[in-house]
Amino acid sequence: MSPLSRSLVVDRPGRHRLASGPPPEPGPGEVRVRVAAAGICMSDRELYDGHRDADYVRYPVVPGHEWSGIVEAVGAGVDPALTGRRTVAEGFRACGRCDRCRCGETSLCSAGYDETGFTRPGAFADHVVVPARLLHLLSDDADLRAAALLEPAAVVAAAVRAGAPEPGERVAVVGAGTLGLLAVQLLAAVSPGELTVIDPREERACLALEFGASDTRTPKRAEEVRGGYDLVVETAGAATTAADACLLARRGGRVVLTGMFTPGAVGIDPVHLSLSQLTVRSVFGAPSSAWSYAVRAFTAGLLDPAPLITHEFPLEQFAEAVALVGAGGPETGKVLLRP
Incomplete structure (x- = not known):
């Protein structure tokens, strides 16, 4: 593994840079995932252009809420057996304690909005760190390129x-x-x-x-x-x-x-x-139950997002990739970043 980990940082609307440093360390209850693919959606374009509501973004930020990858390291209190597993993860950092969370409505968490890729570092990077409790594990032969679309599928x-x-x-x-x-x-x-x-x-x-x-x-x-x-x-x-x-x-x-x-x-x-x-x-976002539904459908072969993917870019070509999203071209489907 390279000693450095890259991330695409949007410092403020219209300004981005490719940063590098040591791979992020997972804290207690967290995992570090090596990103395989990350989708760019209109919310990311709005974030980059500065059109996202200020209550739903925190600059500077590493975008990327649609992604898939492989667990590379675990923090304290996390089962080491997760290492090497293919996975996706929920984006909302629901508290798990409020009335809405306890009713299973995690996308309505009353603790306040907090989401990977908008208020927390996301997956337009070599690595992303997330709470292990948000993981949805995939089969060992899962297509990680297609799995990057499981967030919109959820x-x-x-x-x-x-x-x-x-x-x-x-x-x-x-x-x-x-x-x-x-x-x-x-x-x-x-x-x-x-x-x-x-x-x-x-x-x-x-x-x-x-x-x-x-x-x-x-x-x-x-x-x-x-x-x-x-x-x-x-x-x-x-x-x-x-x-x-x-x-x-x-x-x-x-x-x-x-x-x-x-x-x-x-x-x-x-x-x-x-x-x-x-x-x-x-519907805004997806509760845990919807994530489970989407992952089960994907694993059973009832859901195949792969045909939607039309463009793939490395992190270095983020500007070109994000320009395609929302441009209206009929030939443009899902655009991926492939760290």
């Missing part, structure tokens, strides 16, 4: 669990980005009667069919089927997609919002919401 798993799909139901997914296509795979495993993906991009629609969708529609064509779905999972976070998702649901249907909406997004019509008796849920 968010989608939280949405699917909240939506409670049943076999034979009509289901729609709004958006065919990373979250949307991962949602398609998880929803397809429940055997819906119909699984429609709504996205304006033809290339993404074709990929949705490969992932298990039975139909695709543009937003314009989706107006023809308003009020027709038992469950609608919104993943796009565009200005109108929350309102659009509610219009797609049947009376008494369910809507789950997972997109990260920006200020100015169109609100949901309260009259329609009331008269249609909709159940509307939102």
Whole structure:
């Protein structure tokens, strides 16, 4: 192993540097993981551009909340047998003691927001240190490149669990980005009667069919089927997609919002919401149970994020990599950093 460990530090919006030093030492209850791959998502782009809410970032910071790797060292009180295991880990540093955590809702921890890659050093680095209690171990032959997408898969798993799909139901997914296509795979495993993906991009629609969708529609064509779905999972976070998702649901249907909406997004019509008796849920992050769900689906072969990956870069090319994210190119899927 190299005596030095590199990390990509964002000192302030728009300014980054590649730092190096001794590998970080895990403290009591912690492990050090050698990073195999780390995904870049729009939250990382927002962090870099300075558009993330100040309550949800702490500069300077090493970004990277979507990642996979191999446990390299353990701290005091941690089972040494973890060394060498392939793993992913939850990002939220939930306290485990508050009422919400004790109810299993770790993504609603009342101790305050604290997340790897935003308020704690993340995985845009050779190594990342995390509490051992947050690990979700993978099989010895797990594809670590694909496993780097298990964080967004856990968010989608939280949405699917909240939506409670049943076999034979009509289901729609709004958006065919990373979250949307991962949602398609998880929803397809429940055997819906119909699984429609709504996205304006033809290339993404074709990929949705490969992932298990039975139909695709543009937003314009989706107006023809308003009020027709038992469950609608919104993943796009565009200005109108929350309102659009509610219009797609049947009376008494369910809507789950997972997109990260920006200020100015169109609100949901309260009259329609009331008269249609909709159940509307939102998802931000993922509790431990959703992580377990996603990892089980991945291990069982029901979830394969690998086809979503289109670009891979070393740490030294972070500027080029982050510029691709959110640029809108239809050929750009998931972008990885490979330390």
